[in-house]
Amino acid sequence: MENITIMEALGLSAVAIIVVMIVLVGLMLIVSGFKYIGGSEQVAVASTPQPAASPAPAVLEEDEETKTVAALTALIMANDNQQDKKYRITSIKRIK
Structure with a gap:
């Protein structure tokens, strides 16, 4: 060695x-x-089909956590997989 x-x-x-x-x-x-x-190609996003007839929707309590979850879900949907967008939540209103 x-x-x-x-x-x-x-x-x-x-x-x-x-x-x-x-x-x-x-x-x-x-x-x-x-x-x-290959950055010029855009992938088509298939939308998920909505159920045709659903039973009466369950009523959720309107507390701060539910409003925050709804706002974050709406931001995710509005973002559309583009990370450079910036949003600001000004108010949260329930739409019936």
Whole structure:
């Protein structure tokens, strides 16, 4: 078995760390380049069919948690999978 000095071990460790960093940066560049490949195509989102006839809807309590959940659900639907949009909730009204 060969004896390795501390300086050789440190040099080998530095080279291994540099190789790992180069591979990670390369992977980062590849992943970030995916947004430029085929970015002009838009995927059509199929809307879910609504049930034809549903029984009488259950009445929910109108508390703050229910209003917050309804507002967040409406924001998710309005966002339409575009993360750059910004919205501000000014009021919450129940529509019957």
